[in-house]
Amino acid sequence: MPIDRREAADPARSMALLWRTKEPKSRKGGPDLSVDRIVRTAIGIADAEGVGGLTMRQVSQALGVGTMSMYTYVPGKAELLDLMTDTVYGEVELPPDVPGGWRARLELVARANRALYRRHPWLLQVETGRPVLGPNLLAKYDYELRAIADIGLTDVEMDAALSLVLDVAKSAERAAADMRELERETGMTDGQWWQAYGPWLQKFAESDRYPVASRVGTAASEAHGRAYDPDYAFEFSLQRVLDGLAVVVDQRAGPGSRPL
Template sequence: MDPELLWSQTEGPRRGRPPAHSRAEITAEAVAIADAEGIGAVTMRAIASRIGAGTMSLYSYVPNKETLLELMVDHVSGDHRLPPGPSGDWRADLRRLAREQRAIMRRHPWLPAALHTRQTLGPRTLTVLEYALGALEAAGLEAGAGLEAFSLLTGFVAGHVSYELAQEQATVAAGRTSSELQDAQARYLQGVALSGRYPRLAAALVSASASAPEDAGPDAAFERLLDRMIDGLTAGGAAST
């Protein structure tokens, strides 16, 4: 895939009749299909059916599904609602960014997996990256390290959302409530701890139980892990606030 061809060249005017559709329209329809039915349901035939076009005609706008996926990822990056620039409180800025990422990935469950196959960065994604790099400057990170930190933060959020979604799907498949499954897991681990075969795990479970916060829901869990992640991003060479 040629990123210059994909992002630097806008859809120009054509001779003859004006185009009946646009790349943006096709991308938006693809996102709607993926949100409702999963990424596997996104085909040129399905999109063509939704917009009332011939399947083959869509290839003049988007040459293949790989390109379409790049367009989809950048399209949903536009869902970020970030301020024009960092506040100067880099931890608060990164928390805000990570929360935005999590919300977007949960609205578009196909996105975490799509990020692993993305080959290039589109204009909306670059805007988010610019915000993150500005925030990380206040943490004392030079630009190269800032790029790595942004990648690590995004990877953390994508992995966490993938886990959340998988757990929710498992709960539905099991036909039990989340609390019922958590209680069953707790009973199992208690038995494991009492067996004496895993003393370090037993100690960790005791410690976790003693320090468990009152709010142990998914949002609180994300916030705790996010704080650990942010601490690790700048360990050993950046300023702390």
């Protein structure tokens, strides 16, 4: 279900919550609430049921408190989504030492982000081109940029290179999530679908009329056992992006330089 973004987060309130510069304390005798508890509960609901239908009332019911009590801590759904997003960003592992140079470091970044989307598929719906400027996002962004610092790229190119790698992870996991959702809706796996429709395609897709499509489609379906394999697409795309960056890095380094 698409996310309704007509309600925009208030910048001052959102930043204060993200950075925890001001948080109400639970009143004596009142419900044991905190921003962290509310956010973790909302994340659990979104992981289990998706984020499209997530409401403040739903979260308050899961907490066993009145909705108005929760508004004291989190003023609205827009701010809650910001908090949820930055919180799960904090799950990404940031190991200080990664052997294998910049390429291995970027591979780790891509795989860690894909794993994050796998754990929290709703993040694919929530993320936009306007980043949530919380502490976990900034720590993650800083770490990921350091993977390609001092390899010859300009600051703007570093940002673009990182975006390419992150887009590969997001695209692959979005395709995988779509396939999982389709399986739930139809009760049929992609492999089962291909077994049912493959013979019909072979009947109509005449090799002499569509020679390249017939040859390539047959090879791909035999290799993957289905029409599309997001894992293969992820690995192939990631290596090609890294190959392209390697060309730029080598050009900047010049002849006789050591790879970074």
